[in-house]
Amino acid sequence: MFVRNAWYVAALDAELTDQLLPVKLLNERVVLYRQSNGEAVALEDACAHRKLPLSMGSIQGDHVMCGYHGLRYDRSGTCVHMPCADRIPKNARVRSYPVVSRYGLLWIWMGPAELADESQIFAVEHWGDPSWGVTRGDAMTVNCHYLYMTDNLLDPSHVAWVHVSTFGNAACESTPIDVHATDQGVIASRWMRDVEPAPLYVPFLGFKGNCDRLQHYEVRYPSHALIKAILVPAGAGGAQASQHAAAFVMDSYNFLTPIDAKHTRYFWFQMRNILPNDEGVSALMATGVRSAFEEDRVVLNAVQQGFDESQTPSIDIATDSASLRFRRRVQSLIAKENEPG
């Protein structure tokens, strides 16, 4: 079961060209296409007649045409053309989903359409600020349940073992983590003081020597994360650190879309407070982040397999407290959505 009343990322904006694009979210098959004005449309990917995926059909102007008997549907999912019929029955329709383009991503509302509220899409603090650089979005599929990924995104400690070539080093092994919950999610964070910068950050720093480093790992319900990193010269860490002249700040936005119980599509982009127009910096950051997330993918695929094949119970440890809080709240949100009436 998944939280339905939420905006999820269905695709990168750039993935939806002039072709039908089938995607699967929350165990549902959806087809995306663009109208002639460029606006994205999302429909149930199953014709009302014989359930052929509409993604096997074609785009006809602003409509999608089924590839079996030619029924055509508009953006509301209403059948507007039915060959060989005098009239179109009222139930000749497929479900349509609200879609919004924002941050180079296509967001889809999976709950009842009347509850869709664009203002609930994850707020990106510095979007549009010319003094901040953006590393354009990327995506991958991870073969695990999305809650294994929220576990990972609420666990700053794992960088010491999983990301030794990117986000982590020995300095990350033992600094305690603070955990607190907000109305929107859970935050696990810590300042590491006077430590060697982890390898991924080194090329971006405007200072030499040790740093104070913030790891702010925040996941909001149901599956959207802000992973903020601040690195400043050793001694300059703390509440005002991001104002320091040499501060390096990277906000990593990470959006998880459950495909089904064992697969998740992972979307992300990064924002930084340095060299906003430097394409070389963007490319280096994109490559570094992608390789770090590949390190996560290897572990997460194996974790899913480990649970699938395990004959013994698993344990929880101290660094799981944020993810366990998050999981409890997700379960209560799902239970609430499924209350009768």
Ligand code: FES
């Ligand atoms: S299955 Fe789509 S028109 Fe018949």
Ligand SMILES: [Fe+2]
């Ligand atoms: Fe990771």
